[in-house]
Amino acid sequence: MKYYLKKCWPTVTAASICMVVAYGLQVCTSLVQIQITQGLLDGDLRAFTIRIILLLLTWLAVVLCLIAETFFHGRAVRRMNNALRRDMAAGLLHKTHQEYHKQESGEYLSQFTNDVNQIEQMAWTPFFTIMGSAAQVVFGIVALASIHWLLLVISLVIALVMIFVPRLFSKRLGTVGTACAASQADSVSKIKDLLAGYDVLRFFGKDERFTSGVDAASDSMEQAKYKLTINKDGIGCGLAYVSAVCQVAVVILLGVLILNDMISLATFMGTGTICAGVYNGLNQVSKLAVSFSASKPYFDKITIHAGEAQLPDFGLPTLQEGITVKDVSFGYDEKKPILVHMNAEFKKGGKYALTGPSGCGKSTLLKILLGWLPGYQGKVLYDERDVRDYTPEQLQQKMSYIEQNVFLFNTTIRENITLGEHFTDEQMEKALRDSALAGDLANMPKGLDTPVGEEGNALSGGQKQRVAIARALIHNRSILLVDEGTSALDQKNADIVEKSLLSNPDLTLILISHHLSDERKAQFDHVYELTPASSIV
Numbered sequence: 001m002k003y004y005l006k007k008c009w010p011t012v013t014a015a016s017i018c019m020v021v022a023y024g025l026q027v028c029t030s031l032v033q034i035q036i037t038q039g040l041l042d043g044d045l046r047a048f049t050i051r052i053i054l055l056l057l058t059w060l061a062v063v064l065c066l067i068a069e070t071f072f073h074g075r076a077v078r079r080m081n082n083a084l085r086r087d088m089a090a091g092l093l094h095k096t097h098q099e100y101h102k103q104e105s106g107e108y109l110s111q112f113t114n115d116v117n118q119i120e121q122m123a124w125t126p127f128f129t130i131m132g133s134a135a136q137v138v139f140g141i142v143a144l145a146s147i148h149w150l151l152l153v154i155s156l157v158i159a160l161v162m163i164f165v166p167r168l169f170s171k172r173l174g175t176v177g178t179a180c181a182a183s184q185a186d187s188v189s190k191i192k193d194l195l196a197g198y199d200v201l202r203f204f205g206k207d208e209r210f211t212s213g214v215d216a217a218s219d220s221m222e223q224a225k226y227k228l229t230i231n232k233d234g235i236g237c238g239l240a241y242v243s244a245v246c247q248v249a250v251v252i253l254l255g256v257l258i259l260n261d262m263i264s265l266a267t268f269m270g271t272g273t274i275c276a277g278v279y280n281g282l283n284q285v286s287k288l289a290v291s292f293s294a295s296k297p298y299f300d301k302i303t304i305h306a307g308e309a310q311l312p313d314f315g316l317p318t319l320q321e322g323i324t325v326k327d328v329s330f331g332y333d334e335k336k337p338i339l340v341h342m343n344a345e346f347k348k349g350g351k352y353a354l355t356g357p358s359g360c361g362k363s364t365l366l367k368i369l370l371g372w373l374p375g376y377q378g379k380v381l382y383d384e385r386d387v388r389d390y391t392p393e394q395l396q397q398k399m400s401y402i403e404q405n406v407f408l409f410n411t412t413i414r415e416n417i418t419l420g421e422h423f424t425d426e427q428m429e430k431a432l433r434d435s436a437l438a439g440d441l442a443n444m445p446k447g448l449d450t451p452v453g454e455e456g457n458a459l460s461g462g463q464k465q466r467v468a469i470a471r472a473l474i475h476n477r478s479i480l481l482v483d484e485g486t487s488a489l490d491q492k493n494a495d496i497v498e499k500s501l502l503s504n505p506d507l508t509l510i511l512i513s514h515h516l517s518d519e520r521k522a523q524f525d526h527v528y529e530l531t532p533a534s535s536i537v
């Protein structure tokens, strides 16, 4: 929390100063009110009028400070929330491919939305309120001390009680807060899954499953939130009672002072307002301290990496000889090997196919080559060097990957191909030609600027795949890994794409395919046939 407050210190400081001044002035209004009452009791009309004007001006200053506070507070919250989300994104970039996929995307979504909202409610807003409350307490205590030293003593004792009592509950709130964050992430993930499966459920007439699924996820999220609120507010109510008891103690003390003629009636009347301010302020401070404790698990979860993303060192040399897979064994689960003592050689500029039954580990091998699954036994050499010496980011500088399930962003075809990078018209035309996408674009009125819809739903399966191929080709990496990248294409388009890939002498191609005709097989330098959990022929 401190990290973000420091990061946005100019606006945080400005908002805090406004809050402190506003509450400090509020205490002044109480002192002015004592003076007004005294003026009345003394029958001094001039003093009474002047003090009324002073009171109005002080209240005006309070209001102006509160308006300025709202402005700075809003800006500070916006900046801190942005910083939180930026750090969360940077944290994700620090994860390996495997680490990233351990959590579901719904859980990440929950962090970017729910958790940031919770932090705003339980940390940022209370922080600024606490500034005002602390000012109210400090100025109030100073004002009380100026009235009588006994009031100072009793205020300090009560302040200590109110500050230390919430600490007794911080551990419990931390636990409840952690459970609440986890439950929210789980619920968002479940709702996201149901939304993604909307078509399937409607198709099979499972409307009830859709609504009851949302219902269950919502209830579990709300239950966790309810538990957190009950705990937070319950402790808050207890603290409010302690505060009320303290106020009664002060009234008794004031009674003793007035009975002994140690303070005037006007002072007695005005002191009540100052005391109420002090104890309400103390009550707020202790309640907000409770809120900070509850927000801690959210910070622990989100600030995976509070700092700037470290960009990897991109010093991967261009491939000279080839990639060698030497005695590689791998299983996602130790007890269930997928690849066993596998050997293969992919020479620079060579064209290779991987075939084999479903589930035998073809995609797994590509992921190992991409550096996504470093936990294998054996060696994969990039020329003479172990690929584990390189980061996946370095490897991917020289490799393009066309995945089995194409992902398209909800933007235009152009953006999906370029990913925001600038390419010349010639580069674009070549990529469109070699991916057999040019024909499709000719039939689209907006051409490259056609929106693809959410997850590319406005395109056919084959068109989506051609966009992914164009994306891989335009980025012009010398090694291309294709995971059934032409499976959704009709024969004519598959021929165009495969011909262009096979005829490019600079391209090292490793292509997974289930269906290779003998004629097509002959065009590859080697076809590796994988068998389940065993070897390559």
Ligand SMILES: Nc1ncnc2c1ncn2[C@@H]1O[C@H](COP(=O)(O)OP(=O)(O)OP(=O)(O)O)[C@@H](O)[C@H]1O
Pocket (backbone or CB within 6 Å): 332, 333, 338, 356, 357, 358, 359, 360, 361, 362, 363, 364, 365, 404
């Ligand atoms: N992330 C994962 N966690 C656990 N198991 C996995 C994971 N990914 C794949 N597997 C399992 O590993 C095995 C090999 O999967 P892989 O995707 O490499 O097969 P494949 O040969 O490419 O199959 P297909 O031809 O059907 O695409 C399968 O049994 C699969 O269930």
